[in-house]
Amino acid sequence: MTGTHKGFRIATKVLIYLLLAVAVFCMLVPYLWMLSSSLKLNKDVFSFPMQWIPANPRWENFQDIWTRIPLGRFIYNTAKLSVIVTLLQLLTSSFAAYAFSKLQFKGKNILFLGYIATIAIPWQAYMVPQFIMMRQLGLNNTHMAIILLQAFSAFGVFLMRQFYQGVPDELCEAARIDGLSEYGIWARIMLPLSKPALSTLTIFTFVSTWNDFLGPMIYLTRTELKTIQIGLRMFISQYSAEYGLIMAASVVSIIPVVIVFLALQKYFVQGVASSGIKG
Amino acid sequence: MQNETALRPKQTPKRLLSKGVRDHLVAYSFIAPNFIGFAIFTLVPMFFAFVLAFVKWDGANPMEFIGFDNFARLIKDTTFHKALWNTIVYTVGVVPFTMAVALALAILLNQQIIARNFMRTVFFFPYVASLVAVAAVWNFIFSPTMGPVNNILHLITGVPIEELPRWAADKQWAMFTVILFTVWKNMGYYMVIYLAGLQGINPELYEAAELDGANAWRRFRNVTVPQLAPTTFFVLMILIINSFKVYDIFINLFAGADNQLNDSTRVMVYQIYNTAFRSLDYGYASAMAIVLFLLVLGITIVQFRGEKKYGQ
Numbered sequence: 001m002t003g004t005h006k007g008f009r010i011a012t013k014v015l016i017y018l019l020l021a022v023a024v025f026c027m028l029v030p031y032l033w034m035l036s037s038s039l040k041l042n043k044d045v046f047s048f049p050m051q052w053i054p055a056n057p058r059w060e061n062f063q064d065i066w067t068r069i070p071l072g073r074f075i076y077n078t079a080k081l082s083v084i085v086t087l088l089q090l091l092t093s094s095f096a097a098y099a100f101s102k103l104q105f106k107g108k109n110i111l112f113l114g115y116i117a118t119i120a121i122p123w124q125a126y127m128v129p130q131f132i133m134m135r136q137l138g139l140n141n142t143h144m145a146i147i148l149l150q151a152f153s154a155f156g157v158f159l160m161r162q163f164y165q166g167v168p169d170e171l172c173e174a175a176r177i178d179g180l181s182e183y184g185i186w187a188r189i190m191l192p193l194s195k196p197a198l199s200t201l202t203i204f205t206f207v208s209t210w211n212d213f214l215g216p217m218i219y220l221t222r223t224e225l226k227t228i229q230i231g232l233r234m235f236i237s238q239y240s241a242e243y244g245l246i247m248a249a250s251v252v253s254i255i256p257v258v259i260v261f262l263a264l265q266k267y268f269v270q271g272v273a274s275s276g277i278k279g
Numbered sequence: 280m281q282n283e284t285a286l287r288p289k290q291t292p293k294r295l296l297s298k299g300v301r302d303h304l305v306a307y308s309f310i311a312p313n314f315i316g317f318a319i320f321t322l323v324p325m326f327f328a329f330v331l332a333f334v335k336w337d338g339a340n341p342m343e344f345i346g347f348d349n350f351a352r353l354i355k356d357t358t359f360h361k362a363l364w365n366t367i368v369y370t371v372g373v374v375p376f377t378m379a380v381a382l383a384l385a386i387l388l389n390q391q392i393i394a395r396n397f398m399r400t401v402f403f404f405p406y407v408a409s410l411v412a413v414a415a416v417w418n419f420i421f422s423p424t425m426g427p428v429n430n431i432l433h434l435i436t437g438v439p440i441e442e443l444p445r446w447a448a449d450k451q452w453a454m455f456t457v458i459l460f461t462v463w464k465n466m467g468y469y470m471v472i473y474l475a476g477l478q479g480i481n482p483e484l485y486e487a488a489e490l491d492g493a494n495a496w497r498r499f500r501n502v503t504v505p506q507l508a509p510t511t512f513f514v515l516m517i518l519i520i521n522s523f524k525v526y527d528i529f530i531n532l533f534a535g536a537d538n539q540l541n542d543s544t545r546v547m548v549y550q551i552y553n554t555a556f557r558s559l560d561y562g563y564a565s566a567m568a569i570v571l572f573l574l575v576l577g578i579t580i581v582q583f584r585g586e587k588k589y590g591q
Contacts, residue, residue, distance in 0.1 A: 152316030
């Protein structure tokens with residue numbers, strides 16, 4: 001009796017591992033295919049049965065893309081925007097969240113409600129008037145437009161405030177008695193304590209700015225201002241038969257996100273768990 | 280003594296601002312940097328969207344107030360209906376599919392298994408990977424005649440390649456393809472939310488159920504499902520809202536160099552974008568945006584009601 005029970009258990013386990021292994025393989029196939037194709041000649045990309053490891057890897061693809069499209073420019077633009085937006089987001093969100101969580105002032109609840117109420121409203125619902133406003137300010141076709149658009153999200157304030165709520169008020173009280181100003185408490189106590197929340201916000205903001213598509217598509221129409229997503233899209237639609245180069249450019253566009261993600265991932269699950277949102 | 284007189288002039292202005300006022304100023308100074316940006320670039324346009332929905336404006340000529348004409352036009356606009364319908368079909372496909380896969384993955388990857396963290400990363404990664412790049416790969420892999428998927432299907436089934444689904448290029452299969460892609464791309468995110476939910480369940484509940492002789496399925500039905508109700512509600516809402524505002528996935532899977540979508544793949548945000556930025560019909564585009572807003576608002580209200588009923 002126990003023997004069959006045990007056998008059944010082992011069989012289930014084997015089945016689960018098999019299922020997971022297949023699933024993991026299916027998940028990885030697109031990246032492996034991307035990587036493999038990026039080292040091939042156009043005519044070999046679709047050869048079937050496919051060659052996972054190209055016999056003569058064509059490293060030139062990774063040289064050629066930099067001259068075929070201004071890939072360096074695109075990456076520079078995207079990196080600049082992502083870094084500035086992320087820094088502004090971290091700074092202003094954690095600053096505002098401190099007041100919402102640890103200070104008393106008139107209008108606190110109504111202001112916070114204003115933030116919360118807008119989280120669920122999709123940006124797409126007001127992107128048109130926002131564009132008109134930016135154009136009126138002369139910001140169409142500037143990076144400033146993207147920065148102003150992304151840097152002050154309600155989500156960031158919400159996420160940081162949720163985290164600060166978990167920090168005991170007594171800690172701030174003690175610091176106040178020791179003569180630390182509110183700014184000092186924020187800088188010396190709250191910021192160092194909120195590393196998981198800051199990391200989560202960094203991942204979300206950096207990745208969403210890096211991968212943003214519609215925003216740059218609306219605001220950045222001049223080639224020298226374009227971000228990697230829009231530039232890559234332009235390249236794909238212009239040279240749709242340059243399979244090897246398209247894949248090489250795709251690999252390059254993913255690398256920075258991989259780096260940020262792997263560097264911060266240990267905070268990530270924890271961060272999502274404590275905040276649990278963002279679309 | 281000298282010290283005290285030296286301090287006095289400095290103290291007077293401080294006394295003018297009582298402690299309460301000073302505390303308020305400090306608090307506002309914390310909020311101001313974010314709030315000013317937020318108010319100008321989010322609240323003002325939001326408010327302006329409602330005004331714009333009731334005018335006719337091309338951005339150059341003077342605005343003309345036309346009441347509900349834009350909305351009357353929407354009721355008769357079959358292209359918009361098609362976009363709305365496609366968005367709904369997409370949502371109905373994506374939401375249950377993503378939820379089921381995300382929950383299954385979360386339960387599996389919450390067990391003590393080998394390479395757990397590696398697998399979590401693998402399933403999560405498509406969510407952060409650049410859409411343009413992964414969509415390009417998908418279009419290559421699912422390419423109707425050259426792609427490996429159809430070649431493998433051809434080998435297995437023996438069906439001639441010309442008769443196999445043409446995936447993104449096929450009217451009948453386009454919606455299925457985009458749903459499959461969306462599930463693949465985003466399921467990892469919802470998996471992480473579910474993982475967080477699962478880790479919040481008290482293990483004693485499982486122990487008690489096991490003592491009562493409940494098998495795995497019963498434990499899932501009677502412990503996991505009810506305990507996860509708030510998480511499920513949350514995931515449901517985010518999924519629906521995200522499906523309603525989809526745009527970039529459709530453009531990258533279906534559109535050519537002109538960024539145009541056809542009748543079987545156009546979605547609401549595409550329609551808003553085109554009406555505003557190609558036809559320069561800002562008022563009409565804003566009316567569509569209001570419809571999008573009201574739909575999302577409706578879902579959010581249902582979510583709040585539901586959370587009160589099922590939440591903790």
